[in-house]
Amino acid sequence: MTAELDTLPAFWMRRSRRARKGFREFQLQTQASSPSEKRPRPAGVWLLLAFLSAALGLIFLGEGLWIKAKAELAQILLERAFTQSIVTGKPVKPWRWADTWPVARIRVPRLAVSSIVLAGGSGQALAFGPGHLDRTPLPGERGTAVFAAHRDTHFRFLGDLKPGDEIKVTPSDGLTFTYEMTAAEIVRWDRSNIDAQASGYNLALATCWPLDGTFSGPLRYVVHARLKPSGL
Amino acid sequence: MYRLLLTLLGVIAMTLSASAGFVSPSQMGTGALLLKTNEPGKYVEAPRVATDFDITITGPIARTRLTQHFRNPTNGWIEGTYVFPLPENAAVDSLKMVIGERIIVGDIKERQEAKQIYEEAKAKGQKAALLDQERPNIFTNQVANIGPSETIVIQIEYQEAIRQSGGLFALRVPTVVAPRYVPDPKIVVSENAQFYTVKDSVPDRDKITPPVLDPRKSAPVNPLTLTVHLNPGFALGTVMSSFHDVMAASLAGGAKLITLAKPEFATRDFELTWKPLPGAEPQIGLFAETVNGSDYALAYVTPQVQPAAEKRQLRDVVFVIDNSGSMGGPSMSQAKASLIYALDRLDPMDRFNVVRFDDTMDILFADTVQASRDNVQAAKSFVGRLEASGGTEMIPPLRAALRDARPDDQTTLRQVVFITDGAIANEQEMFDVLSMMRGRSRVFMVGIGSAPNSFLMTRAAELGRGAYAMIGEGGQVEDRMRELFAKLENPAVTNLKAEFDQAQAEVTPSPLPDVYQGEPVMVLIKMPDRKGMLKLRAEVAGRDWTLALPLDRAEKGQGIAKLWARRRIDDAEVAQTMGTITPEEADKRILALALEHHLVSRVSSLVAVDKTPARQPGEKLTRAEIPLNLPAGWDYDKVFGTEQSAPPVLERDAKLDVTLIAMTKSPVSAQKDAIKTVDLPQTATPSELLMLVGALFTLLALVFALFARRARLA
Numbered sequence: 001m002t003a004e005l006d007t008l009p010a011f012w013m014r015r016s017r018r019a020r021k022g023f024r025e026f027q028l029q030t031q032a033s034s035p036s037e038k039r040p041r042p043a044g045v046w047l048l049l050a051f052l053s054a055a056l057g058l059i060f061l062g063e064g065l066w067i068k069a070k071a072e073l074a075q076i077l078l079e080r081a082f083t084q085s086i087v088t089g090k091p092v093k094p095w096r097w098a099d100t101w102p103v104a105r106i107r108v109p110r111l112a113v114s115s116i117v118l119a120g121g122s123g124q125a126l127a128f129g130p131g132h133l134d135r136t137p138l139p140g141e142r143g144t145a146v147f148a149a150h151r152d153t154h155f156r157f158l159g160d161l162k163p164g165d166e167i168k169v170t171p172s173d174g175l176t177f178t179y180e181m182t183a184a185e186i187v188r189w190d191r192s193n194i195d196a197q198a199s200g201y202n203l204a205l206a207t208c209w210p211l212d213g214t215f216s217g218p219l220r221y222v223v224h225a226r227l228k229p230s231g232l
Numbered sequence: 233m234y235r236l237l238l239t240l241l242g243v244i245a246m247t248l249s250a251s252a253g254f255v256s257p258s259q260m261g262t263g264a265l266l267l268k269t270n271e272p273g274k275y276v277e278a279p280r281v282a283t284d285f286d287i288t289i290t291g292p293i294a295r296t297r298l299t300q301h302f303r304n305p306t307n308g309w310i311e312g313t314y315v316f317p318l319p320e321n322a323a324v325d326s327l328k329m330v331i332g333e334r335i336i337v338g339d340i341k342e343r344q345e346a347k348q349i350y351e352e353a354k355a356k357g358q359k360a361a362l363l364d365q366e367r368p369n370i371f372t373n374q375v376a377n378i379g380p381s382e383t384i385v386i387q388i389e390y391q392e393a394i395r396q397s398g399g400l401f402a403l404r405v406p407t408v409v410a411p412r413y414v415p416d417p418k419i420v421v422s423e424n425a426q427f428y429t430v431k432d433s434v435p436d437r438d439k440i441t442p443p444v445l446d447p448r449k450s451a452p453v454n455p456l457t458l459t460v461h462l463n464p465g466f467a468l469g470t471v472m473s474s475f476h477d478v479m480a481a482s483l484a485g486g487a488k489l490i491t492l493a494k495p496e497f498a499t500r501d502f503e504l505t506w507k508p509l510p511g512a513e514p515q516i517g518l519f520a521e522t523v524n525g526s527d528y529a530l531a532y533v534t535p536q537v538q539p540a541a542e543k544r545q546l547r548d549v550v551f552v553i554d555n556s557g558s559m560g561g562p563s564m565s566q567a568k569a570s571l572i573y574a575l576d577r578l579d580p581m582d583r584f585n586v587v588r589f590d591d592t593m594d595i596l597f598a599d600t601v602q603a604s605r606d607n608v609q610a611a612k613s614f615v616g617r618l619e620a621s622g623g624t625e626m627i628p629p630l631r632a633a634l635r636d637a638r639p640d641d642q643t644t645l646r647q648v649v650f651i652t653d654g655a656i657a658n659e660q661e662m663f664d665v666l667s668m669m670r671g672r673s674r675v676f677m678v679g680i681g682s683a684p685n686s687f688l689m690t691r692a693a694e695l696g697r698g699a700y701a702m703i704g705e706g707g708q709v710e711d712r713m714r715e716l717f718a719k720l721e722n723p724a725v726t727n728l729k730a731e732f733d734q735a736q737a738e739v740t741p742s743p744l745p746d747v748y749q750g751e752p753v754m755v756l757i758k759m760p761d762r763k764g765m766l767k768l769r770a771e772v773a774g775r776d777w778t779l780a781l782p783l784d785r786a787e788k789g790q791g792i793a794k795l796w797a798r799r800r801i802d803d804a805e806v807a808q809t810m811g812t813i814t815p816e817e818a819d820k821r822i823l824a825l826a827l828e829h830h831l832v833s834r835v836s837s838l839v840a841v842d843k844t845p846a847r848q849p850g851e852k853l854t855r856a857e858i859p860l861n862l863p864a865g866w867d868y869d870k871v872f873g874t875e876q877s878a879p880p881v882l883e884r885d886a887k888l889d890v891t892l893i894a895m896t897k898s899p900v901s902a903q904k905d906a907i908k909t910v911d912l913p914q915t916a917t918p919s920e921l922l923m924l925v926g927a928l929f930t931l932l933a934l935v936f937a938l939f940a941r942r943a944r945l946a
Contacts (some may be wrong), residue, residue: 047936047940049939050940054933057926057931057932061926064918067917122913127917146910148913149915150915151915152917152919152920153919155915190911195909206912208916215921220912
């Protein structure tokens with residue numbers, strides 16, 4: 001966390017100090033020498049630097065966009081694998097080398113969002129979809145099922161959820177469970193107050209806090225929901 | 233400029249290496265005490281001071297006491313998780329722990345209840361231990377509230393039935409769990425997307441080495457010691473240790489005392505085999521004990537199979553060979569040698585096929601083909617070219633091998649010979665496929681390497697109605713394969729039934745499996761009263777075979793009731809896999825057996841709680857505090873090190889970095905947040921940061937371009 005917080009500003013400060021120094025030298029030069037001998041840096045060097053920066057800029061921009069694109073594209077493959085696993089009743093890997101598989105679909109009808117939840121909370125899984133944390137019950141089972149996803153991709157909508165909103169979860173047996181949002185809170189990742197063995201049928205959705213942050217930190221935003229009594 | 237680049241590269245590299253230096257329980261190689269680190273789901277291995285096996289073999293039963301010593305290397309209070317392998321048919325019934333000056337004895341409880349008792353004790357600051365079964369051959373033991381610099385002794389006891397085959401008696405002691413290929417991420421706890429939470433703030437790339445060396449390579453490890461008291465109950469012929477140098481001393485009454493000749497690292501299974509003197513072979517054995525008013529008996533009989541006079545039946549064999557990465561080194565050459573041997577044994581009229589797999593697979597012929605010289609030659613060169621690499625996806629090749637083009641063909645024997653080290657964690661998936669698709673095929677397992685997954689081998693052979701062989705080193709290939717082929721080629725003892733005069737006897741295994749040549753029929757019986765006759769009926773080589781044993785003429789044995797219960801638990805698991813009972817019903821049966829017989833199972837655990845509060849932190853463990861009832865044969869100085877404790881470790885290259893270990897200044901009860909809650913993973917991507925940096929560079933490019941323009945104009 002501290003690495004880039006410290007070094008980025010430090011770097012910019014150094015950068016600007018050097019720039020100021022360069023400017024002073026430039027002033028000294030202009031004062032000391034005759035106009036005909038005025039020789040700032042040749043254009044070629046600046047041009048090279050410009051190209052380098054542009055290339056780096058594109059690489060980083062591309063990398064950032066790729067993360068988002070991957071999250072979107074993967075969901076298409078996941079949707080297919082999930083449909084298949086409802087039919088076959090067996091976990092189906094979305095692609096051959098995947099180390100995870102779809103376990104549920106989560107939908108919020110009011111916000112018109114839907115995504116496929118993967119098994120496990122590993123970074124690899126979360127890159128492609130929300131993850132169902134190991135050692136928490138499956139949705140529809142007793143206890144608290146916990147899903148986590150990135151705040152800037154699949155769980156971007158968590159901030160828009162309001163108490164009372166319906167969250168529909170379909171595990172791979174095809175049954176749909178309707179949960180109702182009860183509350184939200186901000187917690188530290190290691191003090192989540194989520195008890196996987198809690199009584200009742202609960203769901204918790206977690207993502208990083210602040211929701212629009214750029215750097216990652218220890219805080220998490222957790223949406224709590226309770227299973228609605230079935231409306232039969 | 234390059235400083236910023238390095239920073240960013242560094243962050244990326246750190247992300248990749250963030251998991252180095254830590255392990256998760258499923259990665260552990262040997263029995264080890266894992267200490268929680270400050271990162272969730274990550275552990276480092278505690279220095280192991282000593283490991284001791286004390287095995288007593290009486291007739292057909294072996295009882296083992298496994299004792300391991302660990303030291304808390306920190307100056308805080310810690311919780312440890314201890315992962316260790318046991319034989320897959322072990323009936324684990326005792327957990328004792330010596331922490332400081334206390335001995336804690338474990339009690340059997342329903343798994344959830346045991347977990348709750350453990351968590352409560354932990355929250356109260358009491359020392360506690362919880363022993364769970366993860367697989368029939370892998371157990372974990374959690375230990376709470378280990379004080380600063382304390383040494384902990386963990387002692388587990390179990391019993392198992394001795395294996396017999398071809399007149400050879402064998403005991404296998406697993407000391408290593410080979411790292412398993414985990415096709416699914418569910419066991420590996422790796423919330424390792426901790427993108428920017430790396431503590432190291434040094435941005436230079438060349439300094440971003442993992443915080444510690446891999447503890448599996450670097451933690452000081454002590455050699456293991458092992459003692460076997462062998463009372464076979466018959467005149468002993470040769471006694472051999474397959475992989476270790478041993479010393480044997482003769483004791484009174486024909487018994488032998490066997491010890492390791494030199495200290496050894498726990499890197500491979502220990503295997504002891506023994507033979508009776510010619511003429512002293514026990515054809516029939518009957519042992520009994522009485523527990524809680526019920527009589528239990530163990531009977532074994534080796535049927536005399538006449539060499540098949542008629543022409544041998546033609547076979548339709550599919551060989552499956554594992555060439556995944558875990559098979560690298562000697563395992564691969566043993567596997568190849570085994571398969572080449574098998575190909576040479578084929579009759580030209582037999583049909584065969586070869587399947588090889590890692591995380592991909594190839595099937596040599598579209599269907600099984602005649603074992604003509606050309607075909608066998610093609611198969612041999614195919615096998616010769618195999619190299620070990622990749623993951624272990626065992627399901628597709630198993631399906632391919634079981635797919636039978638002629639399911640109703642009665643004229644040939646369809647057999648599948650599966651050659652692997654079994655280093656997988658999804659055994660149950662294998663068993664499900666096997667029981668669903670086996671049809672008329674019989675499955676024979678060949679376990680390769682220094683620590684094959686014996687649970688997979690034995691259960692798969694049972695479900696596949698076949699047999700298995702374990703090959704631990706090159707020299708064993710021929711003997712073991714010849715024995716296995718004798719089984720493949722000769723008629724088995726089939727339709728085995730046990731009958732009693734009294735109605736209430738409960739027999740296990742149930743149903744009784746087919747028995748191959750050289751193997752004894754082994755049955756375990758529970759009955760209210762041991763009298764009358766046990767009648768065994770079977771079909772041997774197409775002929776009826778019967779044998780009657782008078783039950784009252786049994787020798788005394790110990791631990792038979794536990795073996796009976798352990799085997800009934802297997803029966804319930806097999807019945808569940810075969811779909812004859814529901815998982816709930818299986819759980820119910822297993823729990824009842826486990827609670828009655830004090831056994832650890834998938835639904836029951838041993839839990840031990842020290843009722844007295846933990847002692848004050850900071851007290852050093854001294855010799856006076858060590859209880860006097862150390863396990864027999866333990867030398868105090870060897871175990872605890874001499875005063876000032878430099879344990880006699882065979883030090884490897886690096887030290888454990890104790891700063892990584894999660895510890896508290898006091899027993900956990902002092903902490904406010906002792907309630908266990910779910911740890912949440914990192915859920916921010918660096919995408920926006922990356923884009924921001926990208927934008928900044930683009931901006932910088934514009935500025936430079938402006939300078940360039942100015943410079944040109946000037």
